[in-house]
Amino acid sequence: MTAKLIITGFMATGKSSVGHLVARRLGWQFADTDLVVVTLAGKSVPEIFALHGESYFRALEREAIATLTSARRHCPQCGNPLPSVISTGGGALLDEQNCSVLKRAGTVVCLTARPQTIAVRVGSSAARRPKLTEGGQPLEQRIRSLMAERAGAYARADVTIDTSDLAPEEVAERVIDAFAQQEQSRCKAFA
Numbered sequence: 001m002t003a004k005l006i007i008t009g010f011m012a013t014g015k016s017s018v019g020h021l022v023a024r025r026l027g028w029q030f031a032d033t034d035l036v037v038v039t040l041a042g043k044s045v046p047e048i049f050a051l052h053g054e055s056y057f058r059a060l061e062r063e064a065i066a067t068l069t070s071a072r073r074h075c076p077q078c079g080n081p082l083p084s085v086i087s088t089g090g091g092a093l094l095d096e097q098n099c100s101v102l103k104r105a106g107t108v109v110c111l112t113a114r115p116q117t118i119a120v121r122v123g124s125s126a127a128r129r130p131k132l133t134e135g136g137q138p139l140e141q142r143i144r145s146l147m148a149e150r151a152g153a154y155a156r157a158d159v160t161i162d163t164s165d166l167a168p169e170e171v172a173e174r175v176i177d178a179f180a181q182q183e184q185s186r187c188k189a190f191a
């Protein structure tokens with residue numbers, strides 16, 4: 001199986017920006033499940049939620065994750081499977097099938113941040129984030145509620161990194177270090 005580094009976690013914790021940095025530093029391919037879903041649907045994430053609902057979005061997300069975690073991409077020179085960095089949407093691990101597929105595919109790193117930090121990072125884009133507009137709660141309270149709902153799913157990650165007080169470059173370094181340690185542990189387990 002080829003190495004996959006999966007970056008997940010709550011919205012605005014840096015999954016996409018850190019994923020790009022990590023992939024660039026490792027010289028690996030990068031994929032974002034939300035972008036794959038948008039391509040599959042031909043609509044933005046808010047449009048998918050508004051027109052088709054969350055269950056449709058989650059079905060597309062499951063399809064995207066299954067595709068990205070399969071080892072279909074191969075090096076044109078040596079034929080070996082190519083490693084990759086995959087960034088998932090914030091709710092991807094809530095689905096048992098997604099969680100199982102992602103855990104089998106590689107190391108799952110969950111990025112987190114304090115609710116206040118997330119509220120600041122989300123800022124004016126909160127209205128474009130379907131899960132934040134549900135329930136009519138004040139932003140920080142809604143963030144806390146969603147984080148509490150997802151805590152069990154996020155706890156299944158191999159590693160958790162708090163991004164609250166870190167620059168994206170620092171988070172990327174921590175992700176790479178954590179991945180290296182996890183992969184070393186996996187190799188020892190099979191020795």
